[in-house]
Amino acid sequence: MTARPDAPHAPEGVAGAETLRLPGHGVDLHAVAAGPPGGPLVFLLHGFPEFWWAWRRQIGPLAAAGLRVVAPDLRGYNLSAKPRDVAAYALDTVTEDVPRMAEALGRDRFAVVGHDWGAIVAWHLAARGEPRLERAAILNGPHPAALSRFLASHPWQVLRLSYFAAFQVPMLPETMLRAGNFAALAGAMRATARTGSFTAADLARYRAAWARPGAVTAMLNWYRAALRHRPRFEERRIATPIRIIWGDRDIALDARLAEAGQALCERAEVFHLPDATHWLHHDQPEEVNRLLLDFLAA
Template sequence: MVEHRSVDVNGVRLHIAEQGEGPLVVLLHGFPESWHSWRHQFGPLSEAGFRVVAPDQRGYGRSDHPDDVGAYSIFHLVGDVVGLIRALGEEQAYVVGHDWGAPVAWHTALLRPDLVRGVAGLSVPPPFRGDVPPLAAMDERFGGRFYWNYFARPGVADAEFAADTRTTLRKFFHSASGDAPGTVQQPLVDPERGWLASMPDPESLPEWFTEDDLDVLAESFSKGFTGALNWYRNLDRNWELTAPWQGAVVTRPALYVYGDRDPVAAFPGTPELIERLPGLMPGLRRRPLELAGCGHWTQQERPAEVNEALIDFLTGC
């Protein structure tokens, strides 16, 4: 049974969900999600002999939402994972992340390999620092229409998404899923109309994301979207902060899983990176696992395949 409590970490209070006993596995959600995005993983991983903990990361759900935009840098986010491992009384952990949680997981393994038994990323591949700041790069490539650039505008996406939280989330989860019709598109935004205007509102939700799931997720955004969006507002700052790790690679045992209909996997340069990963990462335990027909919400859309891959990886580390 999943239990809930809060822990104090690095000056913020984090809500966590936990189940099971054994080696610690920390599950890190992405945007716009919460601990609930791992609901299909708690039972199988705990039954496989692991202690499973999924926090609401800072700026999300029942965890603290610092007001300072600068409090959401990659160093703060990795610091929360490090502090959480310690607060749970553990020396090491397996760290698994999806979407934004994946860069946090990858950077935890990169910056603190002594604490990481193994690392797995879903959707977002391992970080390889580019030659220019990411917001500037996408601004130049897409004329300011890439969603990162839209999210970086203070207060704009915050207001759009909070106007009708439930509709926002329903549109997000449909449009980035494997159930959305058509070809996978780059996530571009008309800065005058906003992002949601071009997203269809589905008549019904897919089987893997029920009305009850939507209720839980909508409640977790009762404080709005600003904390979550502040992660994006640190993209260029993160690029500056991680300059000492230019050219560094994750060396811990690693797993990467993605869907072939995930827009993230089609970002500029990402298909080529995925193809090159086996030669770039010495710790990669298998070729990147591509899930046919799967969109962005990897562990929710395809829980059985993700759980099988995770358990095989975790028990083999």
Template sequence: MSEIPVRVTTSEEGDASASDSIDELVTHDETIANGVRLHYVEAGPEDGPPVVLLHGFPEFWYSWRNQLPALADAGYHVVAPDMRGYNRSEKPHGIDAYRLSTLADDVAALVRTLDTSVAHVVGHDWGGVVAWATAMTHPEQVSTLTVLNAPHPLKYVRDLSLEQARRSWYALLFQVPWLPERTLAARDFAAIERLFEEGVAVPGAFTDEDLRRYKAAFDRPGALESALNYYRAFGRGTVRKQLPGAIPLVGDRLVTSPSPIEVPTLVLWGERDPALSVDQTVGLEHYVVDVRVERFPDASHWVQFDASDRVNEALLAFLGEQ
């Protein structure tokens, strides 16, 4: 297979943040997708090409506050849901309700509510993992795939190194019942606040208002347990029953040999990510036919905040090519 095109993007001046007028830009709505009530915001012309933005942990639709205006201004119909279990969306009980295949089915069902039944799918962190899975299991509904600091789930498990396992120590902690919920909620969600404040590469990338909104989202009943169940479902291997071609390896881990993703794919990666190694971008040509990688050496896991302007530029250029 051909070598993946890799671009390295830096900035000496930093990136501008979206204004505080995000609430004036978006409208709120909800729908039933895959049997679950999902809250979402949307912006841009309804007849524009649809773009679905999938957030990660521990966030909600607001994760995309810097991308929503840029995409809407460019003429896209942007839909950013609260993922199953998050913020104002429904929170089903039980770990099995958060299997990766179920989450991908949620996205596919959401896309089917759009007039075209196909969309550009963009995901960060857990939203990126779900975006990968959606392109694997519902390729007919994904026109392009863009992933920000999220590993391909099958590559992640197959190539799991000691270094990556060390970085992902928290995922093991999250397998324990109730204790992670109490730890994260303690002292007015101090651990979540610290995750944002200390995890970014650009000081002040998250404002006090951002932190207030995130804490409010997780103060909703059941929100923390539901969000942690993403990790628990993946960690317990329930995903292996659902992804095509999966076989068990070392307990609940898996390797698979599915057909490579054929959807045009862009991977945007902040290299200063303490949780996920940049090695996750190496070897993707074995999993994706048409993939390019753009790396941001001066950005963290929260690349859409640290390098918002450059992320928007790369995303709009990629979507404009299709």
């Protein structure tokens, strides 16, 4: 299968971009693309509870630098397919969506930038030795094996991730997240980001994405699959070049997880942003863009 144009309009808010439908691993994915069609391909992979709009401040600058930028809605989010089975969100499965998209675009080489769950997908691509992956940039997402080791000796980090367990309960999390027009989700994003990082207009877009049929359950299924369908992580060191950019004011993830991931790599560098939160690409987009361009265009 190949990429095909989506509805014939440019996505509002991102100049020069277009929408695409791309086949993933057994699912149909919506994506926004920009930049020269023949430029080096880079996928921007969002996390919970965002969608492609998470990268609105990165798409233009990366495309202007000559990169072919593709920002998909990950499976379960916004306009992408939403399988019902929890197993469809297992890390091995969702990770396979990325090389399948590259194949549909006729590419045998690509880079990835991932945030939150998107960063975990990026880590998994690199850790399994994906041969088409040229480099990966990680934004506030822990290497899963490094996180497991860190949890064993840092009980406070276990408490900070207690929402993983809360999300395992059937239906109740969906009810709570939908309440009051998604008041808890929108409030959490604003409360844990720098002031002004998420505008009312931004949150209106997120609410529209969350309100799509099946979206909330699909988004939560990423967490459910993480505990029910854990992949085996190989102990070999990652050879792919990695750049880790970490917002140190992340309330859920300890900043030391950046170096914990670096320790599992042969060629990795870490950049800490002391004043940025988990939402660093919203908090400090210019600095994040500079670090991404320096890495991706090298």
